[in-house]
Amino acid sequence: MQSETTETLETTRTAWSRNHPFPATVLENRLLTGPGSEKETRHIEMDLAGSGIEYLPGDSAGILPVNTCDAVDLVLERLQFTGDEPVTDFYGKPLNLREALTSWLMIGKLSGSTLKGWAKHTGNPEISDLALPANKEKLDAYLWGREFLDLLEHCPAKLDNPQQLFKLLPRLAPRLYSVASSQALRPSQIDLAVRVVKYESHGRDRQGVCSTHIGERTPKGGTLPIFIHSNQFFRLPADPGVPVIMVGPGTGVAPFRAFLEHKQAGCGRWPMWLFFGDQRASQDFLYREDLERWQSDGILQRLDTAFSRDQKEKIYVQQRIRENSAQLWDWLERGGYFYVCGDSKRMAPDVEAALLEAVANHSGRGPEYANEFLAEMKKQKRYLRDVY
Template sequence: MQLQVTNSPFNQEQVESLNRLLPTLTESQKIWLSGYLSAPHATESSILAGSPVRDAPEAELSPNKVAQITSREVRILFGSDTGNGQALAEEMFQKLEERDFKVSLSSFDDFKPKDLKKVQDLLIVTSTHGEGDPPDNALSFHEFLHSKRAPKLEDVRFSVLSLGDQSYEFFCQTGKDFDKRLEELGGERLYPRIDCDVDFDEPAADWVEGVLGTLHVSQEVDDTVENLGQVDSSLLTTKDPVYSRSNPFKAEVLENLNLNGRGSNKETRHLELSLEGSNLAFEPGDSLGIFPKNDPSLVDKLIEQIGWNPEDSVPINKQGEQRTLRDALLFNFEITRLTKPLLEQAAQLFTNDGLKKLVKPGQEEELKSYIDGRDLLDLVQDFQPQGVSPSEFIQALRKIPARLYSITSSFKANPDEVHLTIGTVRYHAHGRDRKGVCSGECGERVEPGEFLPVYIQHNRNFKFPTDSKTPVIMIGPGTGVAPFRSFLEDREESGMEGKTWLFYGDQHFSTDFLYQIEWQKWLKEGVLSRMDVAFSRDRPEKVYVQHRMLERSKDLFQWLKDGASVYVCGDEKRMANDVHTTLLTIIKQEGNMSHEEAEVYLSEMRQQKRYQRDIY
C-alpha cells in the first residue's frame, strides 16, 4: 500500500521519501526496522552495534523481532585449496565473535550435511578448482546439496563469497553453484554473492562489510577489513613489522641453481631465499607467494606498439596512487594473460569493429580460441586501440597476481631461509616465443644478491601428520616433489621415525632426478622408508608414477589398511586425475570393492584428512 498524507501521520515530503525507500527494503531489513522502532528503551547505539537488547523486558520489544534476529546463529563454511578461502572465513568468524554473535566455523568436509536444515544464517566462502570444480574439501557437500537428499531451507538466510580466476572459463563456478542451489532450496539471500578475481582484497572486504551490515552490525567496519585474510590486526601494535600478502617481505636471493643436467629438455630452478629479519614461519605443506615482475622487453614492446610515452603517469589503485606507465606495467598489472572481461572492456575502449564482433554473443568458441596462448601485446597488435589514453587502458587491466610455490625446505632445519623448486615455463605460440611470468623471471633475470617480494601462504588443507606412527605415502612427479622434501627434512631435524613412501617421476634418470642425493641419503638413514621412481622417456613405452603404484598395489593397499595418509602434489590436468583413478583401481582390486564402494572409501579418507592434494 502506498503511503499518503491522508492515511498516515507524515507530511508530503516524508511520505514521498518513505514511498521511495520501503519498496527497496529486504524482508530482513523490514524486520530489523520493525524491531528497532518497537524498542523504546533500547539505545540506538546498542541496536546498531548488533548486540542483543538484554535489559528491556520482552513485552517492550513486541513483536520481539530484534531479539529473533540477533539470536540467530551464524554458520560459516569454507572450501579452500590454497588457504585464501579459509583465511577469509576465519576473519569473518573473528569479526562476528567480537560482536557477540553466535557463530561457528568449519570446512565443508567437517560439517555434517544432515545438519544443514538446522542452520539459520549461512555464510559460504569457497574457491573454484580446475575447470569449474569444487575444491577437494567441498566435493561431498557440493554433491549432497545438488542431490535429492538436500533439505528445504525456508528459514535459512545465506550469502556467498566466491574466489576464482577470470582467465578460466568457469570463473567462480562453485560459488555460483552454491548460491543458485541454496536459493532453489528456499533459502533467502541475506546479501548478494560477490565473485572475486585473483586480486580479491577489495571485493572480499566489500562482502564482509555488506554481510556485517545486514546482520545488524555497525556499518563502521574497522580498518583491518582492508587487510582481510592477511594481517592479524592485533599484531600491528608490535614493534616488529608484520609481513603478509599486502605487505610482502623483500627476500634476498642466496642461491639460484639449475637442477637439471646438461641435455635435459627441462629447466628446474632451486632457489634459496633469506628470511632473516622477517619473523615469517612456515610448516611443510605451506607455500611461498612471489609477486613477479613482468618481462621488461615485453613491456617496452607493448608501449612502443601503442605509441605512448613510458614516463606518463597513470593511477595504479582506487586511492589514486600514481606511477609511470612503464613501472605500472612492470610491477602492478597483468599483461601476459587475456580474459573475457578484459576483451569486453577493450571492445568498448578500442572502437575496433573486429574486436566488437569477437566479443558478441554467439562467438564464445572463437573468443576462447583467441584468448588461448595470447597476451596483451597480441591484443593491441591485432586490434590497434584508437584514441585511448594510458589511464583508461590501465583501468581495464587487473592486478598482477602473486605466484604460489610449494616450499621445499624445513623451517626447523633452516629457520632463516626458504627454498623453492620452480620449473621454468617456455613455449612457442602464435609466432612468438613466450615464458612464464615468475618462472621466466627466476630462470633468466634473478641473480644472487637481488631481492624478491614474498609472503607465506599457510595451506591448512595440505598438512602432514605429526604422529610418527601414521604411515605416509607421497606422490609427486617433477616439481611436485617440493613439499615432500620439506616434510622429510622436517622429520630428519625432529628425529621422527615412521613409515614413509615416495613415488617420484620425471623424464630422464640421468638429467632430471631432482634432489637424487638427498633421497638416497634419507633412504639409507631410514627417514624415507621406500621410494619408487618412474622416468617416462628412458624406455620406448612411457612409464609414470601411476604405473609404479599399480605395480605395488598389494603393498600400497596394505598401507592404506594400516592407516596411511596419502599426499599428491603436482600437475592438475593429467597427473592428479590419473593418480586419483589409479587409487580407485587399487582400492577396488585389492579391497574386492565395487567402483561405488571404492569411491566411498576414498571420500572417507579425504574427510578424515588422509587423502590430501596440492595440485596446480
Template sequence: MPAPTYLPESKHHLVTELADGLESAALTWLSGYFAGVAQGRQLPRAEPALVPAAVDTSAQKRLTILYGSQTGNAKRVAESLAEQVAASGLDYRLVRADGYATRELKDEHLLYLVISTQGDGEAPDDSLAFVEFLNSRRAPKLPQLQYAVLGLGDSSYPLFCGIAQSIDARLAELGARRLQDTGTADLDIETIAGPWREQAVLQAREVLKKPAAKGASITPLHPKTGKVTRERPFAAELLLNQAITGRGGAKDVRHLELSLEGSHVRYQPGDALGVWPVQSPLLVDRIVSLLGLDADEAVEHQQATRPLREWLSRHRELTVLTRPFLTAHAERSGSGELQALLLPDAQESLKRLLANQQLADILESHPAPWTASELVAALRPISPRMYSIASSQAAVGEEVHLTLANVAYETATGPRWGAASNFLSNLREGERVDVFVEENTRFRLPSDPARDIIMIGPGTGIAPFRAFVQERSAAGATGRNWLFFGNPHFATDFLYQTEWQQALKSGRLHRLDVAFSRDQAEKVYVQHKLKERAAEVYAWIQGGAHVYVCGDANRMARDVQQALLDIAQQEGGMEAAQAKAWLDALAAQGRYARDVY
C-alpha cells in the same frame, strides 16, 4: 597427559583419537555438544518450577559463514568477513566446507558462502562433498534461508567464478532468498570482496535484527605492525639460484634459496610462499611500443599517480589475458574474430586463446587505440604467485626454498614467458624479492609421527615432499615415507636425484618409485606406478598411511585419483560407489590431501 579422575581410563583413548587432527572450530563444536549432553543428563533440581520467559526467536538466529578454499584466499576473505561481523556484535560461526554438517543446512536462517573456483569452474577440494550434497536429491528445500555468495576466481578462465555462480543458482532453486548478487572477485580480490563484505554485514544486521553498536567499526582488523603479510611482504635476499635439470633437457627447473633473516616469518611444510613478481623490462617496452605510448607519462588511477612504466612493471598483469580485457579490446578493435570468441558457444576456442596467447599477441594481431590511463584501468592488477615451499625450517632455519619451473617459449612474433618464473629465474644472488607465507592447513603432515605417508609429486610437485622428508627426519618420526616421482627423462629431469638417493641410503626415505615418461616407447606416469604397486599401496593406506598429491590439477591429479579408486576396487573388492566413499572418507579424515594447481 594422565586421564582425569572423572574420565574412565577405558574411554580416555577414544577422546584422544576423536580430537586428533581436528581444527579449533570442530573442537569448539564438540565441547558444546558434550556440554549439552551433560546438561541433559543432570537430575532435576528440587526447586520450584520457574515459568520460562518468552523466547525471542530472532535473537537465536545466527549467521553461518561457510568457506571453501584451495590456496587460502577464500579462507582469508572469510576470516576478514568474520572480523567485521564480530565488530558489529552479531552472533556467527565460521566453518570450512569440509567441516560443515550438511544436515544443519535445513535449519540455517542466514548463510554466507565464500568460495574459490579451482581451475575452470570447479569446486576446491575442501568443498567437493558440500557441493555434491547441495546438487543431490538429498538437499532440502530452503524457504527459511537467506544467503549471499562471494566467489573468488581467475578471469583468465572462461568459467570465471563458475562454482560460486552454480551454488548461488542452486540455493535459489531450493527456495532460499538471495540477499545480494553473487560477488565475482578476480585476483585483485578486494576490489569486489571489500564492497561485498560491507553490504553483507549491513544485511546480516537487518536479518538478525541487530542495531549498529555505538562506536563499532566494520573495518577489517589490521595485522600487527611489522607482521609479514600479503599486503606487507618481506624483501627476502636471494642466496642461491641453481639449475637442477641437466643440460640438453627441454625444461629449465631451478632451486632457489631465500633468506628470511630478520623477518620473524614462520612456516610449516605444506605452506606456500607468495612472491610479488616484477614484469620484464623487455615486455614493458614491447607493449608501450605497440600502442605508441610514452613510458614516462604520469598516470593517475585509484588515487595513485605513477609513471606508465611503473604501472606496467609492478602493478599490472601483462602475461595473462583475461576475458574482461579481451571484451574491451574486441570492442575497441572492432574485430569480428575476437567478438565471435566471446559468444556462449565458443567457450572451448576462448579457453585455448586465453591459455596460449598473451597481451602482446592480441595487441599485435588486433590493433586498437588505448591511452595510457585507459590501459592501466583496463588491465588486471598484478597478483602474487604461490609456490609450494620446498624446505622445513627445522632443517634450514631462517631460509625458505623453492622449486621453480621457468616458463619460456618462442612464438612467431618473439619470445614469451611467465611473469614470476622469468623474474625469479633471472634474479641474481644478493638481489631481493617481496615474499609472504600463505598457510595451507589442509596439507599437513600427520600429527602422529608413527603414521606412514605416501607422497605423489611429479615435476615441481615434488617441492613440498622435500620439506616433508626434512621435517620428519628432524623430528625423528618413525613412520615410513614413500615417494612417487615422475618427469620426462631420467638423465635430465630427475629433480633432487642426489638428495633422494642419500635419503634412501640413510633411511629417511623408505621407498622411491619413479616414472620417466619419455624414456621408453610407451609413456609411463606416476599413476601407472601406483597401479603396479597396488597391493602395497592399499596395504599402507589400510594400515593408516596418509596420501598426499601435489602438481597439475587438470590431468595428473585426476589420473592419480582414478588410480586410487581402481586400487580400492582391485585390492579391496569394492564397487565403484564404495571406492568413492572410501576415498571421500580418507579426505574427510585428512588422510588424502591434495595441493594442486
C-alpha cells in the same frame, strides 16, 4: 607435538602479505635439471632472517613478479606512450606509466576482460564477435598463448588517457610456489623448486612472467618479494607414527622435500613412501641426491620412480602405484595418508584412478567400496591434494 606446533604457527600472523611482501635475498639459484633436458627447473633458496616469517611444510610462498623491460617497451611503443606519463595505481598512489606497466598491470597473459574492454574501445568487429557470450569457446582459444601485445598488434588503437589501462588490464598477480624446505631444519631459510615456463605460440617465443623472473632474472644476491600462503589442508599427520604416501612428479616433489626435511629435523617418525616421476632419469631426477641420502639414512622408507622417456612405452607414476598396489593397500589399512602434488589436468586424475583400483582389488570388495573408502579418506583428511 606436531599438532601443537601447527596450531601455534597458524595463529601467528606476520606483517608480510601480498600487498606488503618481504624482500627476501636469494642465497642460491641453481639448475636442478641436467644438460639436454626439455625442461628448466631451478632450486631457489632465500634468506628470511629478520623477517619473522614462519611457515610449515605444505604451505606455499607467493612471489610478486615484474614484467620485463622489453615487454613494457613494446606495449608503450604500440600505444605510442613514452612511459613518463603520470598515472595512479589501484590505491591512488602516483607513479609513471612505465612503473605501472612493470609492476602493477598484467600484460604477459591476455585476459577475457581485457579483450572485451578493447572490443568496446575499438569497435573492431572481429574482436567484438569474440566478446559475445555465445562465443566463449572461440574466445578461450583466441586468448590461449596470447599477450596484451598480440591484441594491440592484431587490432591497433590509441588510448586518450594512459589511466584507462588500469580499467582495461587486470592487476599483475603473485604466483604461488610450494615450499620445499622445513624451518625446523633451517629456521631462517625458504626453498622453492621452480619450473621456468617457456613456450612458443602464434609465431613468437614466450616466457612465463613469474617463473622466468625468479629463475632467470634473479641471481644469487638479488631479492624477491615474498609472502606465505598458508595451506592448512596439506599438513603432515598430527600422529607422528602413521604412514605417509607422497605422489609428486616434476615440481610436485617440492612439498615432499619439505616433509622429509621436517622428519629429518626430528618432528615425527612417519614411515614415508615417495612416488616421483619425470621425463628422463639422467636429466630430470629432481633432488636425486637428497632423496637417495634420505633413503640410505632411513628417513625415506620407499622411493619409486617413473621416467616416461627412458624406454619405448611411456611409464608414469600411476603405473608404479599399480605395480605396488598390494603394499600400498597395506599402508592405507594402517591409517596411511595419501598426498598428491603437481599437475592437476592429467596426473592427479590418473593417480586417483590407480588408487581406486588398488583399493578395489586388494580390499576384495570391488569398485563401489573403493569409492566409499576414498570418500571416507577425504572426510578424515587422509587423501590430500595440492594440484595446479
